[in-house]
Amino acid sequence: MTPNPAIITAVENLDYRVTVGDVVAKAGLDVKVAEQGLLALATDAGGHLQVSETGEIAYLFPKNFRGILRNKFWRLRWREWWEKVWRVLFYLIxxxxxxxxxxxxxxxxxxxxxxxxxxxxxxxxxxxxxxxxxxxxxxxxxxxxxxxxxxxxxxxxxxxxxxxxxxxxxxxxxxxxxxxxxxxxxxxxxxxxxxxNPNYNLDERRWQAIATVIKNNQGAVVAEQIAPYLDDLGKGYALEYEEYILPVLIRFNGRPEVSSEGQIVYHFPELQATAKGWNSQPISAFLKEKFxxxxxxxxxxxxxxxxxxxxxxxxxxxxxxxxxxxxxxxxxxxxxxxxxxxxxxxxVYGVGFLVLPLIRYFWVQWRNGKVEARNQQRQKRVITLNHSDRQLKQKIEYAKKFASETIIGCESLAYTTEKSILEQEAEQADKIDAEWQKRLNQSDAKE
Structure with a gap:
């Protein structure tokens, strides 16, 4: 299985120690795709799994893992070579x-x-x-x-x-x-x-933005916070019951939570674990398509x-x-x-040289009209969010009850593939003894 280039880039940008949630937020990938890709990448590039005491997993990669992959996969070497050749060919074209x-x-x-x-x-x-x-x-x-x-x-x-x-x-x-x-x-x-196409990576930008919004809100959001990054929200029943949020739940393995007043918020546990503290990332208020x-x-x-x-x-x-x-x-x-x-x-070349740009000019104007309409529609959703009514404020407050962040630090690891089992058992024994000694001291102090 050839490694996913988006995951490779995300790992490098995140300083070689990541969780699934970190990669999802950075690359906008499906949670299952990111999880499978990280496991495959760790296997192929000599990465290590670090399991916390609460069961969350972090992945640690060597800084030269791209070179390891290049030596191991001829397809990766071929892709890099072809990218260089294609740049020359496309320039000649x-x-x-x-x-x-x-x-x-x-x-x-x-x-x-x-x-x-x-x-x-x-x-x-x-x-x-x-x-x-x-x-x-x-x-x-x-x-x-x-x-x-x-x-x-x-x-x-x-x-x-x-x-x-x-x-x-x-x-x-x-x-x-x-x-x-x-x-x-x-x-x-x-x-x-x-x-x-100036928006060739629009879907990638969309999912990255949505994942970042979820991470910035510590894994719990309301639908109105996601709506500015989507296209058509539907009408009538579909809009009322927030069906437009289903692709987001599927992609990021989220689940709905219902309050006693019947308000629905969305919780994404996989995006709450991080290899190091997540600092709120700046992000556009809505998905703005380029003209x-x-x-x-x-x-x-x-x-x-x-x-x-x-x-x-x-x-x-x-x-x-x-x-x-x-x-x-x-x-x-x-x-x-x-x-x-x-x-x-x-x-034919003489006629086409003048006619083709003329046709394309009017086509560009038509496309830009569509882009402007979609941007205005998303911007209106931001205005609605910023001027939220009492009901929407209650939803946002209820979502905060599910907000949390789990940092997988080296001190909280229960198991890692970096060391042998015997070494880890010895370290864990020392840790357990220290914990028991701490509790005994606390008991003596109370007495």
């Missing part, structure tokens, strides 16, 4: 779209330049009528300025001026400390596809990508007009014939 854009533009510009120069050379030798016969009548509808070489010089200048303006914009961002870390090729990928961004690229990078994409699209249309009758490629051959073959791909 990201910059490939920018490279394709530049390459597409260069091919289109070179093809148009070659065709226009050929047309102008032919025009010097023939009158306009004979030129029409050489290259077909299909070209006659195009305005004369398409074939003006000076127009293409302006076209090139307009493009090549953009990088200089972009460089000035980058220098401005650097001077203001607003560097986003993207080069232009990465910015093209961001412009086309965005930068991923989707169209792109993490700077405005200058986005403008540059948009402008270059528009120029590339216009160039593809011009090239399509020049290749329309098919005789140009046949007469010039070579590079122009190759361009004619790949022209559909150039056109």
């Amino acid at each position: 990201r910059i490939s779209f920018g490279i394709l854009l530049i390459l597409s533009f260069v091919i289109i510009l070179a093809a148009i330049t070659i065709i226009v120069i050929s047309l102008n050379s032919s025009g010097d030798r023939n009158d306009s009528g004979s030129r029409g016969n050489n290259f077909g009548g299909g070209m006659m509808f195009l305005p004369r300025f398409w074939f003006n070489y000076n127009w293409f010089l302006w076209f090139n200048w307009g493009y090549y001026d953009r990088p200089y303006r972009y460089q000035r914009q980058r220098q401005k961002y650097h001077s203001q400390g607003q560097k986003n870390g993207m080069n232009f090729f990465e910015a093209v990928f961001s412009f086309l596809f965005g930068d991923g 989707w961004r169209f792109s993490e690229a700077t405005s200058g990078q986005i403008m540059l990508a948009t402008g270059l994409g528009a120029v590339n699209f216009v160039g593809a249309l011009v090239l399509g007009s020049l290749l329309e009758d098919g005789t140009v490629a046949a007469q010039l051959g070579g590079f122009i014939s190759f361009v004619e073959v790949i022209y559909p791909l150039l056109l």
